[in-house]
Amino acid sequence: MTKQKPTSSRFFLGISLLILGVIMVFGKRADTLKSTLAGEPVKVEGFSEAKRQENKEPTRIIIPEISIDLIVKRAEIVTGYWQVFIDSAAWGAGSGYPGEPGNQVIFAHAREGLFLPLKSIKKDSKIYILTKGEWYLYKVVEIKEVYPNQVEVVEPTKDETLTLYTCSDFEDSKRLIVIAKRT
Secondary structure, three states: OOOOOOOHHHHHHHHHHHHHHHHHHHHHHHHHHHHHHHOOOOEOOOOOOOOOOHHHOOOEEEEHHHOEEEEEEEEOEEOOEEOOOOOOEEEEOOOOOOOOOEEEEEEOOOOOOOOHHHHHOOOOOEEEEEOOOOEEEEEEEEEEEEOOOOHHHHOOOOOEEEEEEEEEOHHHOEEEEEEEEEO
């Protein structure tokens, strides 16, 4: 019995099927991701964009105790909701700045490499927020779960507050809220 060498048509058929399989797998994954993101943006009420202070915006969040070290991007308000990023944490434009009175809101998906470890945070944990020129230390004072419609947790505050926000519970039906104050 002699071995048949693959003909070019078989080779191209094989490659075509492989490519089709990859497209189907990643296409389905992208569709799932899109539908997941559709319900994720945080509804913005009561925030107004004051004069932008780019050098005061958070650029990084570090929580050593739970191994979080993430880039923080500015999330613009788009049709009444803050943008959500699939690759980084987000700081809600119009929310407070580090070192100033107000509620600075930082949020990310509850996924590996983002805010998934946040479910293990404890009261008194240290959170570091970095800007272009300074770093700020906060201590966790409260941890709670709320429903997505309980947007009062991200409303402006009179004192300096850091609010971390991510999904939690079965099928992301609740939101995990971590509130920290500057030390």
